Amino acid sequence: MRKSHHIWLPVLLVCVGTAIASAQSFKVQCPAKTSLHPSGTASASFAGPVQGTISIHPDFGSDFQLASNDNGGAVKCQEVSGGDGYATMADGTQTYLFGFGPLSGLGLIANGQPGTQLADDFNKPYTDGPNFFNGQPNPNYDPGAPNPNGAITDVAAIMHTGVMNANMPAPLIAIDEDDELFLTLTNVGMIMRPDLFEQHTIHFHGYPNASSFYDGVPDASVAINIGGSFTYYYLAPDAGTYFWHCHITPPEHLQMGMVGQIYVRPRQNRVPSGMSVYQALVNAQGDLRIASNCSKDILCSTPLPAMTTDNSPTGGYSNGTATKMYAYNDGDGSTRYDHEYPIQIHGFDPNFHFVGMTFNPEGFADMKDKYFLLNGRSYPDTVNFQGNWDTSYGTSATPALYTQVSDGTNHPSQPLPTLIQLKQGERALLRISDLDVTEFQTLASVGIPMQVIALNARLLRDEAGNNMYYNTNSITLGGGESLDVILDTCTARGPAPDYACTTKMPTGKYFLYTPQLDHLSNDAENFGGLMTEVVVN
């Protein structure tokens, strides 16, 4: 008895230890409340920072308060898988890829919308179904209470959904300034490459003053092994168009498709109607975290506009909805838009993708793009809403492009079209990023001038407050760059603050395309590539 006790006690401890480890391996985090956002609900309006305190509840000792400004915001969450999958190129080729897939907000993603949700919505059960992608039944399936957007947290369900479900580009993320974002990455492994024990990470590209731990560079900190989850925690950075991607062996993982978009909406969207946006920006200078004092901070991100009298528009936040949308905290209304379109430029080398599937040595120096992608698709798929879609999956309307993967199931591999639809007189914000790994790409606009308002997620404004926007017919980006373009279908506008349209452009179909004419191809197919349409009604 004594002897068995000596044997069994360490065995028991090892078992308990293992059980704890495996219980923590897949772990989705989305707290309903945090110290910064104790009410955990949708964001309040912003008229200026409200001085107050936050309460910290430590493990030992009593709660304590810290001074903190309340600027609104909420807890937002999103969950993604890291693995492999297939995508459809515009010449019909089914191409292998590595990628991130959605494990929350699946309905939103399949609808071409960002998958980020408030904590309360994220934490509701995922009731869509009746089956997961791989045919396994969803035990929470409830046609009476449909919720395709809840996070998938059950370990088996994560595998049923995440395996072979890589999306190109990766699930869209959108948050607001002053939000806290919990972004959980679960590494589900790469089924077609059982030889790879590849980790994955998420690098939030452009996040200023990032911590190494959450920056996603494996050499600089940590990476997540197969069968594990890692939750990245961010307080939203200053508003702008950023992007995200895996940072494991970047020449491989980025070429193979682990690229996505993230943007941050400005708190100017939350200014109430009784206040001008200029006044709100002036009030924001009272919080050092969000202020922009260029004489003290050389990296000041949004200085006050050079304005002698305040002729800025009033805020548009009403009943929790932003009725006026701005790209940045411009303080003068100059970055307003009616519809936004995230557009990610990328390129695939089909030879490399084939090699990536079949265990062969990879020639990085030889990489040559043959497919030129906007949001993972080439023309005409960029404007295509058709494709095989599996009605048994349950989502109703979808602009996603579906691809059959190697187990015969159809997955919404490419959920984002790039068709831009505007009414005459409207303005579109194009949030353009580029994650190509080999060459620079140019996107031109035929008929509608492009106004570049921001570069690398920062408003183009000098330190004296003068806007430095410029008009152009084309933009050129290399990998790791982003910029924001306004397409304005109005050729003459009235004065501030309304900027009413006095002369509208004609209706019709306009084009965005690349004047690098060899990129207007889908591999051997003569016409296609980096091109999409702007339809003005």
Add this chain to the structure above:
Amino acid sequence: MSDFKMQIQTSASRLLPLLAVALISLLTATTWAAVPGITGQTFNLTAQQSYVTQPDGAAVYSWGYGCATGANVAAPSFLPFPGFCHPMQVPGPTLIVNEGDTVVVTLTNNLPAAAGNTSILFPGFQVSTTDPSNSAVQTGVQGLLTREAASGGGTVTYTFIANKPGTHSYYSGTQSDLQVEMGLYGAVVVLPKNVAGCSNSKGEYSLAVAAYDDLVGATSTVNPSCYDREYLFQFAEMDPRIHTQAEAIATCAAGPGVICPTTMQTVATEPYHPTYFLINGRSMPDDMDANYAPEYPAQPYNGNPHMHPGDLTLVRVIGTGRWQHPFHEHGNHVRVLARDGNLLLSASDSTKLAGPLLFTTTTTPGQALDGIFYWTGKGLNWDIYGHKPGDGSVCIPDANGYYTADSGALNYYEWCADHDKPLETHPYGSVGSGGPATLPDANILADGAWYGGSPYLGPDATANAVGTSPIPPAGTVVNSPTTEAGYAFMWHSHNEREITTNDIFPGGMLMMMLVDPPVFHINEAQ
């Protein structure tokens, strides 16, 4: 020292992951950068052939500018610390001069005869090629873009007034598609003379206290280009097939049936297919070895930036070669000060900057860019030192919100609004608790070579966070949790193909930038 190095290289060749090689080469010294070069008003340069080494073991035949030697040639003076200037180096020696100096550069052509003439262009300056002692006489021989040094030891003398502070490129103006590819490029750094607008003192190894002159306004004099430390990065690519062709012509031995070409005009520089991507003439991990490391006699300069939180870091970036490279700095944006030595200033207020904030400072061939970067951790919403009430730490915000009252504090330049804010809900160690995040089990993570050991900055905070348990799977040596525990960020070309060396990842245009805790002394000298 050499026996020790050979032993390391032998064992390294047996280890499969190249990262292990990176670790081992970094074991020879902890190394940093600064902007090393030669100083003075008269420079005697030569153009010569030699070999540059790459981490895949290749020795690539190259040409480079270097310091001429000889009985009548004065030895070069070095800044900001001693080094060497061999007759051939890639990039060429960085010429550090003062604003207003009359700079006289004499170039001697010691390239192989078949290479023909060579020359130097100094874009941005008014260059005269007349004899400094007799303005009626032109030096050198006629060339297309400038006067040239004839082959076989010919010379030419370039004279210009260094009237523009900042970072400038120089490169060959003769058969540039070949000569620049072969390595004939370098930098000129002009130090400003009016810097009263800076309140910081000169960094320990900085060349100056600011990059540009004061800006004089109606009511005040300011200087937005003050900095605490600086780095120079020159980006280039190499297609070894071009170098091999040149080498064959240069080493050709005439004999029965062998006619050696007498010119390099037939070297094909298209189609262009580079497989090496260089920062300061080296690929990663070599770029993170020391400046003037003896194992790279032809590649003296490195790329290994370090800084403390709050340090204003001047980033001098030059594009050479023929491709653009989207140089991405992790960790923050860079405020672009100037392009080709021209400050970008507001049209309505010439004391205010107008350059953009970029997280990717794309290089362009022939173009130089100056920018300021800093890191402070502002806005993370958690305390990077893991502070909690009662641990004795203080954070008294200055006018900008940072703790600057005590320059010797462990948490100097801490963002005080986040002081005592915990990251972890239920931490393992004795750092602040009650925070928003739960860290994963350490066993499901793979640790990188530059992982400081915990999410926190500094050995003190790391020790608090991990307790007495060693960090699995093994302690790191390149960012030791017990002495440095800095935050590592990758600075690299975002054309990810270019962070490879001849198809090997990692390599190429890649550096790790370390934000070291204030307590850690950054020695730029070696």
